[in-house]
Amino acid sequence: MTVTVLVADDQEIVRTGLAMILDAQEGIEVVAQAADGLAAVELARRLRPDVCLLDVRMPGLDGLEATRRLAGPDVVDPLAVVVITTFDLDEYVYAALRAGARGFLLKDAGAALLAQAVHAAAVGDALIAPSVTSRLLRAFADGGTRGTAQHRRPHHQLEQPFEPLTEREEQVLLAVARGRTNTEIAQELYITLSTVKSHVARLMMKLGVRNRVEVALWAYDTGRLRAG
Template sequence: MTIRVIIADDQSIVRAGLATILNGQPDIEVVGEAADGNEAVALGRRLRPDVCLFDIRMPNLDGVEATHLLAGPDVDDPLAVVVITTFDTDEHVSGALKAGARGFLLKDAGPALLVQAIHAAAEGDALIAPSITARLLATFADSATSARKRAEPLTALTEREEEVAVTVARGRTNAEIADELHISLSTVKFHLTSLMHKIGARNRVQIAIWAYETRRVRP
């Protein structure tokens, strides 16, 4: 299966570089490019790619708002969005995650991590640059819960679901969770699906945020 990707960045040289990296992969194809957020949203809605790769700072409409329009909580059929940027401020990352992004990378992350993030997003997983994962998730959880009571799910989590929630919040991939908990990849995915249903999360990033919100994991 080929992963269809669109790229949105206001710098043509950056788009070209990202496209070169991704098109060099045997299972990834860049099917469209946009120079601003409005173009990105229109392109996403028209092409329905497997993954959208958006810069944060774009003219007319920024990457966070474009993400919200394509992947936000009000979108019936959300697209998978990975945000890539030069800026790693808490405001940028928390905004992207709240808007529904499945990944957040810095532009100096390197080709390997970029490709990994695209694969993760296409598979319903999420990847945030390891250097900022814990700090940013914790910061977002603190700000998000300042005016909201930390809620437990109506249906209690199983012991294994509790373990999976904690490992997700610590930035583990599916394979790492399987290895750490001595279970199969299919079992990990089963527990993730059950977790998302119970706590009302749409992806792994939201599971991680919830784990911080409920103090299952602390910074």
């Protein structure tokens, strides 16, 4: 099955480059490109691509507001959005996740991670760049000094799961918290990629969280992992 993608970035050379990288990946086809947020929202609503890859900073309508309009909590039939940016700022990550994004990457992530994020978003998973995950953990370990109260998660997400985690789920939890990708987890634990995906999905269900960053933060808040 081919994953269709819309790419939105106001810089033509970046937009074209991202489209070329994605088109070169097996099972991915770029079906539209947009130079601003308003065009991205219009094209996305009309074409209904499997994944929308949106830059954060765009004229007219930025990527975060475009994400909110396409995937926010009030959207009846949300699209899958992956936010990508040059700017390594925590505020963007928090805002993107709150807006409904299923992934957050920096533009230097590389072709493999970019393709992995697109495929993950297409099937309902979330992938956050490992470097971003690690930094978010450090920020929360410092008492959230780099975020504000509105970024903190509801207290119910800090409770122990009703159904205890298995030993293997605990291992996967720590790997996710350290920013490992599914492929890296499979290699480290000597299990198949599909098994890893099943464990991650099960973890999110048990913990009542929506993405890998929230899995990682739960591991932190419950004392399973210390800041590095």
